[in-house]
Amino acid sequence: MLELHEEAWREILAHARRTAPEEACGILVGLRTETGFAALRAEPCRNIHPGDRTRRFLIDPGRQLAVQREARQQGLAIVGFYHSHPGGRAEPSAEDRAQAHPWTPMLIVALRGECAEARAWRCNPGGGCEETPVRIGPVTGSGPGASSLADGG
Ligand SMILES: [Zn+2]
Secondary structure (H helix, E strand, C coil): CEEEEHHHHHHHHHHHHHHCCCCCEEEEEEEEECCEEEEEEEEEECECCCCCCCCCCCECHHHHHHHHHHHHHCCCEEEEEEEEECCCCCCCCHHHHHHCCCCCCEEEEEEECCEEEEEEEEECCCCCEEEECEEEECCCCCCCCCCCHHHCC
16 A cells, blocks of 8 residues: 555646656655555656656656655655656556566556546566555555665665
8 A cells, every 4th residue: 555645646746747748757755654655745856768758767866865865864765656657557667667666666647638547556576566555645654664665675
């Protein structure tokens, strides 16, 4: 289960819409919970993929490191990554599967006109992905604090 604070969701959606037709990408910061992950805020990142950014994305590693450092200072952690599929489905592409951080929730936002769909996936190192439910709303989760899956920890 990925709990997504409604403010974070609004920010992700706005980011996806203003970046379309290119893919938007960013980082989810929050806490581990008993049932999974609670994303308290979204950190929009620039898509620095050198190729076709309408179909691919790359988060700046330096930005990711900075977000991680700041999260730690606040007792939080990176609990997931998000990106948009401006003209597609909210399902991981072959490339998404290959570059996913193992077990870390990957939120995909698909845009279709006025509609948006968000689904979250957790992928194993072999590229197999399982869907995990997303709940948007006030985040109730409380967790043991910073333990970042993106670290492999
Ligand atoms: Zn994708």
